[in-house]
Amino acid sequence: MKAIRRFKVQQPKSLVTIVEERLRKAIIDAEMRFGEALSEDALSSALGVSRTPVREALARLQLQGLVTIVPKKGTFVFAPTAEDVAELCTFRFMLETNALRECLATAREATLDGMTGAIAAMDAAQASGTRHDYARADTGFHEVFFLHCGNRYLGNAYRSVSGRVAALRTHLSVPLEGEQARSMSEHRLMVEAFANGRLADLDGLLRQHILRARDAYGDVLRRASAG
Numbered sequence: 001m002k003a004i005r006r007f008k009v010q011q012p013k014s015l016v017t018i019v020e021e022r023l024r025k026a027i028i029d030a031e032m033r034f035g036e037a038l039s040e041d042a043l044s045s046a047l048g049v050s051r052t053p054v055r056e057a058l059a060r061l062q063l064q065g066l067v068t069i070v071p072k073k074g075t076f077v078f079a080p081t082a083e084d085v086a087e088l089c090t091f092r093f094m095l096e097t098n099a100l101r102e103c104l105a106t107a108r109e110a111t112l113d114g115m116t117g118a119i120a121a122m123d124a125a126q127a128s129g130t131r132h133d134y135a136r137a138d139t140g141f142h143e144v145f146f147l148h149c150g151n152r153y154l155g156n157a158y159r160s161v162s163g164r165v166a167a168l169r170t171h172l173s174v175p176l177e178g179e180q181a182r183s184m185s186e187h188r189l190m191v192e193a194f195a196n197g198r199l200a201d202l203d204g205l206l207r208q209h210i211l212r213a214r215d216a217y218g219d220v221l222r223r224a225s226a227g
Contacts, residue, residue, distance in 0.1 A: 019047060020057035027066050027077055028166045029132060030174070035079035038067065064163045078164065082218035085168060089214035092165060095158050096210070097203050099145040104199060107148040114144035115191050122184060131174045134183075139166045141187055172217045179216065183209075 013021075023043070026032050038058065040051045047054065058075050061067045069075045080088075103111040118141035125133035143162070146155045173179045186209045193202040 015049060016053045016056045016060070019049060019053045020060050022047065023057055023061060024064070024066060024163060027061070028163060028170055030167075030170045032077050034077055034171060036077045038075045038077065040075070061163075065161065066163045066167065078167075080164070080168065080221065082221045085217045085221065086214055088161060088164060088168070089210050089217075091161065093207060093210045095154060096142060096145055096206055099149040099151070099154050099158070100194065100202060100206070101199065102149040102151055102154070103145055104194065104197060106150050108194075108197075111144060111148040112191070112195055114147060115141060115194060118144060119187060119191060122187065126180065126184065131180060132170060134180050135166075135170045135174055138169060138183060138187070168217055169213075172220045173213065176216060176220070182212075186212075 032038070040054050040058070043054045044051045058067055058069065062069050062075075066078055067075055068078055100111075118137055121137035121140060122134055125131075125137050139162075142165075143158075146158045149155065173183070186205060190202060190205050190209070193199075193205055
């Protein structure tokens with residue numbers, strides 16, 4: 001009997017994973033508001049599943065920082081404060097700058113291909129898509145750093161906050177007039193600096209990009225709380 005050639009069997013997704021991914025997308029895409037109460041019964045009915053997979057999916061989303069489960073009160077979409085945003089942006093800058101250093105050292109061409117592909121998706125979103133399409137492409141641009149950095153610890157650290165980063169981008173930057181034009185210009189400059197190996201310029205551009213987002217998000221949150 002001939003030896004069976006090895007191949008990877010694709011396992012079907014569990015129901016909990018399917019529910020988790022759907023709810024994660026709903027939060028990131030702003031289908032649900034920050035701080036919105038989530039009813040297990042209502043979600044079960046809307047998704048056509050029992051409460052058990054919904055409850056397990058919400059527990060997973062709590063670990064990702066996307067929902068808050070308060071005993072005897074309920075489950076809520078996370079509600080960031082300006083202070084939360086500032087801390088997250090600082091952490092994000094630390095992760096992204098280190099990931100880019102690794103990408104430049106070990107996977108320059110693959111990273112550049114990924115960045116230019118994301119730029120193309122952002123261009124397409126600006127031309128004929130929606131602001132939400134642009135936000136998704138923007139998220140994809142920054143995920144490229146961690147796909148190619150070759151350091152699983154950096155990747156895991158980023159994944160622990162990536163949902164919150166993407167949700168902030170969609171909830172808070174999409175409504176801002178002119179934000180995507182500014183964002184697009186900054187991303188193009190980052191690609192140029194990366195392509196030419198200008199690490200110091202890249203660090204400066206990334207810092208400017210993230211800190212500007214921090215200030216814009218903080219202003220939106222402060223205005224919302226004051227109103």
